[in-house]
Amino acid sequence: MAAYVCILLIFLFLTILNIVTMPRLKDRMDDHSAKVSFLIPMRNEEDNAAGIIQSILDSSYSNKEIIVLNDHSEDRTESILAQFRSEIKIIQGNPLPEQWVGKVYACHQLSKEATGDYLCFIDADVRMEPDAVSKALHLLKKRKAGLITGFPQFPTKTFLAKLLVPLQHFFVFFHLPNAVANLSTKPAFTAAHGAFMLFDKSAYLDSGGHATVRNSLVEDIHLTRVLKRNGYRCILSNITNSVSCDMYETNAEVWEGFTKNIFTGLGRSILVAVIVALFYISFYFFPLVSFIYGLIGQEWLWCLPLLIIYLQTFLIDVATGQSKLHFFLMPLSAIALVILLFTAAIKGISGSGYTWKGRIYR
CATH class of the missing domain: 3.90.550.10 (Spore Coat Polysaccharide Biosynthesis Protein SpsA; Chain A)
Structure with a gap:
């Protein structure tokens, strides 16, 4: 767990560096x-x-x-x-x-x-x-x-917008x-x-x-x-x-808009999609599980990962003018991202295409 915490602290440091160096x-x-x-x-x-x-x-x-x-x-x-x-x-x-x-x-x-x-x-x-x-x-x-x-x-x-839209800033920073x-x-x-x-x-x-x-x-x-x-x-x-x-005005628009872009943005690579999914489950959903385990067993080191990713997300939200409470949703955002990613991958591989503005793109 100590090594895991150190990795998250490195992520936090890199995020702060990006916030400071991006011109406004x-x-x-x-x-x-x-x-x-x-x-x-x-x-x-x-x-x-x-x-x-x-x-x-x-x-x-x-x-x-x-x-x-x-x-x-x-x-x-x-x-x-x-x-x-x-x-x-x-x-x-x-x-x-x-x-x-x-x-x-x-x-x-x-x-x-x-x-x-x-x-x-x-x-x-x-x-x-x-x-x-x-x-x-x-x-x-x-x-x-x-x-x-x-x-x-x-x-x-909408709720889905709160989960997914601010991730655009998270990815960049x-x-x-x-x-x-x-x-x-x-x-x-x-x-x-x-x-x-x-x-x-x-x-x-x-x-x-x-x-x-x-x-x-x-x-x-x-x-x-x-x-x-x-x-x-x-x-x-x-x-x-x-x-x-x-x-986006509706949850459906959020889902269609991100489905259209996310897998394509990863070069339509299944391998890259799997790596991204595993990364976000491991580092941005698991901390919630770790926190619950640490709280129940009074293993306080296991509580630390969730606090670190909360701080990382909070700093990005402050830098970009998002809601100051959005960071609480980060573990759920990670799961939503994984589901979205595999939905987009299935559409891309199957050839069913992506719908946007009344047009279908494959």
Whole structure:
């Protein structure tokens, strides 16, 4: 047990190191001479369309254009967009070609319409503070990077969302060596979130843009790797103080969204999926069992692992603006993750595919 506790303490130390070394959005870009194109793909976004457009209109960065692609929406999205017609450019999406993923093709079409020096691809469920883009541009220029991205602050409404959505921050602050990822152009050290990606247009075009990842369900990560292979630095920032993303309204959306991404994000490898599952059962569910055993038998060393993973999770939650009580759910999150992972693996191997926004991807 002593060795087990030492391993968890190392995990805690690495997490603290990542929290400290990940850059935050702080200083603003006061020079607005460069134009920013805000590019928003929308498919059935009647609940989010007005909110994201107003959020961008309220941005303190003055030199901007807003382009929205209506991707064959079947709800009220188009009529809501029409209310902003004098302030934004609206384009209708072309039919989805074979071998393209819907969002990727929508972003590709948007990039063809953009006239800005910088391209900010942003999801409809995102909301930004007025100075978010000014801060992101400042960091991009300071680091001489081709891309700034980050995982937003995530409001969580349903129980399944509380279990799974904050794990996105946990993965990044625990598993990714952020200092290495931000200093090097090695594709192996890469994380990104497609809800907010701010590109230097020249880096985006030089790397081939979304056309290079046309069939990817995790296009954000794959596109970031493409930029790195072309020699561009890509900065992963803690953007939670400036950008939020209310990803899912229902438990079903949470399950479908994560099922679509998780196994694909692991390279569709059964071996890697098994290793990840065993890791999270061993280090993030077993501490609960250990704590109960230690409490009953008054073996206090056996109680320590749960306290360590609670502290690790709590520090990440504080750094990212999540609920201060979320850490209590970590053992249950580990089990939910394992079930999700094997569900996604079965779907991927069987060829039944993943459903998202009314489309099926295999």
